[in-house]
Amino acid sequence: MTVKERTRLGGRSARIQASVHEAVEQLSAEMDRAELAVPAIAARAGVTPSTIYRRWGGLAELLADVAVKRLRPIADPVDTGSAKGDLSAWAEQYMEEMSSELGRAMLRDVCSSSQEADAVRCCTYTTDHLQILAERAARRGEQLDPGEALDHVVAPIMYRILFGGGPLDQAYVQGLIDHLMPT
Amino acid sequence: MTVKERTRLGGRSARIQASVHEAVEQLSAEMDRAELAVPAIAARAGVTPSTIYRRWGGLAELLADVAVKRLRPIADPVDTGSAKGDLSAWAEQYMEEMSSELGRAMLRDVCSSSQEADAVRCCTYTTDHLQILAERAARRGEQLDPGEALDHVVAPIMYRILFGGGPLDQAYVQGLIDHLMPT
DNA sequence: GCCTTAACGCACATTTTTTGCGTTAAACTT
DNA sequence: AAGTTTAACGCAAAAAATGTGCGTTAAGGC
Incomplete structure (x- = not known):
């Protein structure tokens, strides 16, 4: 079909x-x-x-459409050899891109759209990436729950971008990851 | 002065x-x-x-202004007798209010505004509440880190409201709290 | 190659947004 | 308490954006 x-x-x-x-x-x-x-x-x-x-x-929907297209990642996340390293590398790049002036503007555009689907598509890109990392980890005999990573790494980063509530830097991201993967 | x-x-x-x-x-x-x-x-x-x-x-700024005003809580969070109970009660109500049709609309309004301050004020209300719960917990000899609660309870809820990525119900919220306060 | 119709261009109507200027009233001064 | 200053408002007209009817173009199906 x-x-x-x-x-x-x-x-x-x-x-x-x-x-x-x-x-x-x-x-x-x-x-x-x-x-x-x-x-x-x-x-x-x-x-x-x-x-x-x-x-x-209208303008809002057009901007959201363009933003979603630009938020679509072009490359797979880099392979660092370990699950924690992969997640760290990916999360730091994610934080940098999303918290930049351009990133914030695109997030605003996506959230402003009356089309709920735009925001969901945006999240799909993220879960896809986390899924790739999780599969990679599984093949190496490591554990990485993509849902947990979304809840406890991605969500806090996004919250600080959108609403503030604290500093947003590599140390913060690293702290989130250490919290999720203590070993 | x-x-x-x-x-x-x-x-x-x-x-x-x-x-x-x-x-x-x-x-x-x-x-x-x-x-x-x-x-x-x-x-x-x-x-x-x-x-x-x-x-x-313009319309966006006005709507954001009104939304912030309406998001301002009128009452202190209820006192259930324990830190975990307080957080549960507060978080479930927070989730219900924010994920409602009206709540989503107000969040969209706040995020759409070009005034960064609106979103920050919105977050301040939340941190104030968490701070109250933390002080209450401290007086009872319990521990509740408001920053941790913001990162690992509030942020995931907000992420699912804005971007989807999974179901959003009381069971999910309870899971987040159990994860934060295992005992 | 012909047919159907979604998508577009154009011109015009409607609505929204901006701007200049006189007026009102809140805050300041004496 | 009366006078002064000036932020904020109302009004009206201009400018810009948004919506709509209708003829035309070209993509996808036959």
């Missing part, structure tokens, strides 16, 4: 999606986020504003 | 703030969130739209 995409995947439709996404990335790099508007994006992408409104619904 | 408020606190200014806040609460109960607009809020509050734009900046 072949899965039918909900949007047409080839030709003009795909070209426009790519063009609009690129326009968003360009403009959000050039100007402040607050003054990023649909008509400006449309002009840069060479489309009419109504195309964007009809296809995405 | 008396702290100078940045906004005038008495008279007309305060009346308008209250009126606008009330209008937001009324309208967000009456209509869908997506169609909540500044001009409608202004009309209900008996104010001109320009007042809202000048004072809050």
Whole structure:
């Protein structure tokens, strides 16, 4: 059974999606986020504003769509030889990326969207990575529960990014991991 | 040294703030969130739209302001007689309130705001409560680290509300607390 | 190659957001 | 207590963004 995409995947439709996404990335790099508007994006992408409104619904949904795409990891987490090392390396990079100015902006975009699915997709990327680490650990005879890592490493990091509540640095991340994997 | 408020606190200014806040609460109960607009809020509050734009900046900031106000707890957490009981009771209520449709909407509003301070204030309410529980525990000769509770109970709950990643019910919350306080 | 229809462009209507300027009233001064 | 200063507001008009009807284009199916 072949899965039918909900949007047409080839030709003009795909070209426009790519063009609009690129326009968003360009403009959000050039100007402040607050003054990023649909008509400006449309002009840069060479489309009419109504195309964007009809296809995405509005600025919030478009930004969330772009953010999810950019949050999608391109590479597998590095293999350091041990489960704890893998998790440390991954978590520190995750913290760096997500707590950066760009990362925070993308998280805001994802959370602002009325589409619940955007935030969930964002989490899926993370659980996929943790799953890979867990399988790697299992093959080495080590233990790594991806659910525990999500609850006690990822969630605290995300909480501090979004709500503050304490410093967010490598020492903090390392403390979370030591707490989870004492040995 | 008396702290100078940045906004005038008495008279007309305060009346308008209250009126606008009330209008937001009324309208967000009456209509869908997506169609909540500044001009409608202004009309209900008996104010001109320009007042809202000048004072809050826009819809997102206004909604965040109202959400923070509504997230402010009115009562101290209940005293159950033990630290673990206190934390359980508080955490379950916290989970219920925050994961409700209204709670999620308010969290989205807070996160969407460009004002970082809104989200931080929201977290302060939580740490204040945890601090109260910790002091209560200390007076009883028990231990409760508010930082640990924030990291390993509150943060996972909030992560599942915002990003999914697993079921969110009382059993899950209880599991988090058992993990933190094994005895 | 023809047919069906989702997706787009264009022009126009509606709504929202911004801005200039006079007015009101809160906080300060004497 | 009366006068002064100025933050905040109302009003009105302009600017910008958002929504809609309709004809056109091109993707996917026959």
